[in-house]
Amino acid sequence: SVALPQDVLYIIKTLNQAGHQAYIVGGCVRDTILHTQPKDWDITTSAKPEETKKLFSHTFDTGIQHGTITVVLNHTNYEVTTYRIEGEYEDCRHPSGVTFTNNLQEDLLRRDFTMNAIAYHPEEGYLDFFHGMEDIQSKTIRGVGAPALRFQEDALRMLRCVRFAAQLGFDVEEETYQALCENRELIKKISVERIHDEMDKLWLCHHEDKMPLLWQSGLLTEIDEQLANRLMQREHGLLEDLKKAPKESVLRWTIVLQDYSPQEAKAFLKKLKFDNDSLKRICILLENINQALPTLGYPLRGLISKLGLEAVSQLIILQEILRPTAPSLQTAQCLDKIIADGDCLTLKELAVDGQMLMEIGVPKGKELGKLLSLLLDFVHQNPERNQKNILLEKAREFM
Numbered sequence: 001s002v003a004l005p006q007d008v009l010y011i012i013k014t015l016n017q018a019g020h021q022a023y024i025v026g027g028c029v030r031d032t033i034l035h036t037q038p039k040d041w042d043i044t045t046s047a048k049p050e051e052t053k054k055l056f057s058h059t060f061d062t063g064i065q066h067g068t069i070t071v072v073l074n075h076t077n078y079e080v081t082t083y084r085i086e087g088e089y090e091d092c093r094h095p096s097g098v099t100f101t102n103n104l105q106e107d108l109l110r111r112d113f114t115m116n117a118i119a120y121h122p123e124e125g126y127l128d129f130f131h132g133m134e135d136i137q138s139k140t141i142r143g144v145g146a147p148a149l150r151f152q153e154d155a156l157r158m159l160r161c162v163r164f165a166a167q168l169g170f171d172v173e174e175e176t177y178q179a180l181c182e183n184r185e186l187i188k189k190i191s192v193e194r195i196h197d198e199m200d201k202l203w204l205c206h207h208e209d210k211m212p213l214l215w216q217s218g219l220l221t222e223i224d225e226q227l228a229n230r231l232m233q234r235e236h237g238l239l240e241d242l243k244k245a246p247k248e249s250v251l252r253w254t255i256v257l258q259d260y261s262p263q264e265a266k267a268f269l270k271k272l273k274f275d276n277d278s279l280k281r282i283c284i285l286l287e288n289i290n291q292a293l294p295t296l297g298y299p300l301r302g303l304i305s306k307l308g309l310e311a312v313s314q315l316i317i318l319q320e321i322l323r324p325t326a327p328s329l330q331t332a333q334c335l336d337k338i339i340a341d342g343d344c345l346t347l348k349e350l351a352v353d354g355q356m357l358m359e360i361g362v363p364k365g366k367e368l369g370k371l372l373s374l375l376l377d378f379v380h381q382n383p384e385r386n387q388k389n390i391l392l393e394k395a396r397e398f399m
Ligand code: ATP
Pocket: 025, 026, 027, 028, 039, 042, 110, 111, 112, 113, 116, 117, 154, 156, 157
C-alpha cells in the first residue's frame, strides 16, 4: 500500500463525500510504485472544475479550460483535473477541444504511457486498465493503445518517451519504439520551446546510457541534424562525460556542445530559443573550455573579474571532466583561497572609484575607464595594494 500525504487524502475524501470520484494519477502513482518520491501529486476527479472549487477554500484556475484547477493546502499546490477526453488532434499537437467525462477509464485512455495511466484510491487500491503495473515492474515504456496513433496525436510524446527512459532507466517496448522511429519527423510540428524543455530535462536525467535513444531513433536528426551527427560520433565519450557532471543545465549543455565553436553554439542555442542568460553562460564556457586555467592568484583574480565567479567555478568542473590532466585541483584551491581571503576582484570592490580619480585631475571619459582597469590589474597582482592612498599614488604615476 501507498502512504499518501494527509493533504492528498483530505482532497480525495472531500471530493468523495461530495459524491464525486477522485484518484491520484500519473507520475505520482508511477513514482510511488517505484518507491521514489513524487515531485507533485496530481488528482483526477469526476467533479467539474466549478464543483471542485466550491469544496476548497483556497484554489486558483490553472488551466480551467482543460479542467485543471489548483488546490492549495498548507502552502502546497495540488492539481485537480476533471476526467476528460481529448477531441481530434490537429497538427500533431493540439486537441481540437476537450470534453469532460464521468468515466475514469476514458480519462486514463488519453494518457501517454501505461506507467502514467494508473489511478490509485486509498480504499479501492490501484485501477490499472492497461497493465501499467507490469510494465513498471519490468521497466518498460509502452504507449497506451496503438503507439503510432498516440505519437501522431501528440508528437511531443516521442521526446517524453526518450526522456522517461533516461529518467527512470526503462526500456522502450518494441512496438512503441518502432512507432517512434517511424513517426520521428512529426517532431517538427512541436514548438521549439517545448522541445527545448524536454531536452533540458533529458540531459539532467540519471540514466545517461538511455540518452542515445534520442539520436539512435532518428528523432534528433529531425530536430537538429548537425547535433545528431556529432553526438552519434562521440556517443561513448559524451556519456562518460555526462556521468561525471553535476546535474546542472548550463554545464550539461556545454558538455553536449563541447565540440561546437562559440559561433556554432550561439546559432544552435538561438534556434532552440534559449534565454539570453543561459546562452551567454554556455558560450563563455565554450570559449574558455580549452584554455589552461591559472593556478596562481594573480592571473586567476583577473580571470574571475573578466568571466565571473560562477563561470570560473564551472570551468574548473568542466576541466576536471574533459581535461583530466589539467591542474584543476590547484586552480580550485587557489579559487577557494581567493574567496576566503575576500580579495578584491571587480571595479566595485576597488578602494578608489572614478569620482576620486577625477578629483586628482583625471579627465572624465575613456582615459578614466582605462586607468581604473590598470589599477584593478595592479590590485589583482597583489590584493594588499587595495588601499586608497596606494592607488591614488599609482594613478598619478600612470598619468
Ligand atoms: P514527471 O513529472 O516525473 O516528469 P509525469 O508523469 O508526472 O512525470 P507530467 O508531465 O507531470 O508527467 O504529466 C502528468 C501526467 O499527465 C502524465 O503522467 C500523463 O498521464 C499525462 N500526460 C502528460 N503529458 C501528456 C501527453 N503529452 N500526452 C498524454 N498524456 C500526458
